[in-house]
Amino acid sequence: MARIVGGLTTSHIPAIGGAIAKKLFEDPYWKPFFDAYPKARNWLDAVKPDAAIVIYNDHGLNFFLDKMPTFAIGAADQYRNEDEGWGIPKLPPFKGDAKLSWHIIESLVAEEFDICHCQDMLVDHGFAVPMQLFWPQDPTAIPTVPVCINTVQHPMPSPMRCFKLGRAIGRAIESYPEDLKVVVVGTGGMSHQLDGTRAGFINKAFDLMCLDKIVDEPETLAKMSSLDLVREAGAQGAEFILWLAMRGALTGRVRKVHSNYHIPISNTGAGMLVLENAA
Amino acid sequence: MLEVHRIPGTTIFDGTQAMRGYALNRMCFSFNQAENRKDFLKDEEAYMERYGLDEEQKAAVRARKVLDLIAAGGNIYYLAKFAGIFGLTVQDIGAQQTGMSVEAFRQMLRSQGD
Numbered sequence: 001m002a003r004i005v006g007g008l009t010t011s012h013i014p015a016i017g018g019a020i021a022k023k024l025f026e027d028p029y030w031k032p033f034f035d036a037y038p039k040a041r042n043w044l045d046a047v048k049p050d051a052a053i054v055i056y057n058d059h060g061l062n063f064f065l066d067k068m069p070t071f072a073i074g075a076a077d078q079y080r081n082e083d084e085g086w087g088i089p090k091l092p093p094f095k096g097d098a099k100l101s102w103h104i105i106e107s108l109v110a111e112e113f114d115i116c117h118c119q120d121m122l123v124d125h126g127f128a129v130p131m132q133l134f135w136p137q138d139p140t141a142i143p144t145v146p147v148c149i150n151t152v153q154h155p156m157p158s159p160m161r162c163f164k165l166g167r168a169i170g171r172a173i174e175s176y177p178e179d180l181k182v183v184v185v186g187t188g189g190m191s192h193q194l195d196g197t198r199a200g201f202i203n204k205a206f207d208l209m210c211l212d213k214i215v216d217e218p219e220t221l222a223k224m225s226s227l228d229l230v231r232e233a234g235a236q237g238a239e240f241i242l243w244l245a246m247r248g249a250l251t252g253r254v255r256k257v258h259s260n261y262h263i264p265i266s267n268t269g270a271g272m273l274v275l276e277n278a279a
Numbered sequence: 280m281l282e283v284h285r286i287p288g289t290t291i292f293d294g295t296q297a298m299r300g301y302a303l304n305r306m307c308f309s310f311n312q313a314e315n316r317k318d319f320l321k322d323e324e325a326y327m328e329r330y331g332l333d334e335e336q337k338a339a340v341r342a343r344k345v346l347d348l349i350a351a352g353g354n355i356y357y358l359a360k361f362a363g364i365f366g367l368t369v370q371d372i373g374a375q376q377t378g379m380s381v382e383a384f385r386q387m388l389r390s391q392g393d
Contacts, residue, residue, distance in 0.1 A: 015369075059359075060359075060360065065301060065354070066305075083311055083313060085360035086359060086360060087366075152292070152356055153292055153297050153354070195289075195345070195349055195376070196346070196349065196376060197287075197346070198288025199288075199377055200377060200384055200388055201288075202392075227286070227291070230286055235289055235292075235355070236355075262392070263389070263391055264388040264389060266368075266369055267373055
């Protein structure tokens with residue numbers, strides 16, 4: 001049977017993609033950010049997951065407002081990246097695992113999560129940047145299942161709904177008959193706001209509280225509303241629902257392996273977390 | 280429609296805004312493709328006409344004013360693609376919306392880490 005070995009989270013700011021392309025790892029601005037990732041990679045090297053569930057939001061590459069699914073799951077063996085319009089380089093296609101995707105989709109729908117399944121889905125920086133950060137040698141090698149949650153247009157799914165979706169994903173993985181080690185990646189956040197006269201808003205105290213509580217008290221965080229998240233973490237800080245979905249999928253005893261927090265990367269409080277999930 | 284709680288300096292992009300800004304956001308969505316970005320720069324007015332922008336949206340596009348674009352229903356994720364045509368970063372548009380210089384805006388971001 002498949003087994004969830006742990007969860008990872010990281011901010012997925014597009015500027016990170018630009019900095020990776022320019023190899024700015026030792027640049028004084030970027031160093032405190034990039035220096036956190038080798039510890040996550042060491043953990044991945046030791047655990048050696050066979051597949052990654054990547055929970056992210058599309059930022060207007062694949063989905064437009066004409067049809068905006070609340071939850072969409074990729075069901076393909078390959079996911080292409082494309083030009084997003086503002087200059088981060090296009091990456092080679094990422095690997096999928098259609099069989100695992102369909103198993104998760106069937107299991108979720110059986111549990112009354114009526115999701116949109118996508119055989120052709122472009123993945124943007126929200127998906128790609130975390131893959132580059134955690135698997136820098138070859139981000140396209142590990143098979144993935146992209147799980148896209150709407151954070152573009154309100155109403156967004158509530159934090160609790162995302163946490164419960166994560167739990168259902170966890171149960172789906174654990175019922176997969178193949179002997180796979182699966183890591184669940186939550187992306188985005190932490191606090192940031194790009195739009196309005198409150199642009200540039202970052203909330204360090206709130207982010208640090210979330211980084212702490214998501215380990216052992218995720219339900220407390222899941223009780224917030226989406227608008228609570230907008231107020232406390234900024235308009236785009238509401239992406240924290242993606243972290244809660246990741247946390248929901250970890251069904252066992254959870255241990256924090258590593259975390260990092262750094263302000264600012266671009267306009268964002270950048271957070272990273274490695275959680276181990278013991279059976 | 281959502282009951283929108285007042286959050287200072289923040290427009291909640293809900294159904295009302297999504298309907299208001301549909302044409303504008305659809306135009307910005309097209310800027311994912313380099314060819315469309317080129318077409319826009321070649322003849323901005325014709326391009327806006329093709330996507331059916333209204334007068335308020337056209338004026339906001341001509342003025343390159345992010346707050347006006349948001350007021351006309353623009354969604355920041357799609358507007359970022361419009362800003363990208365001019366090589367503007369999220370610090371540039373943050374500075375514009377808050378009335379700061381870009382350096383002052385960057386400093387404001389850094390100071391929140393203290």
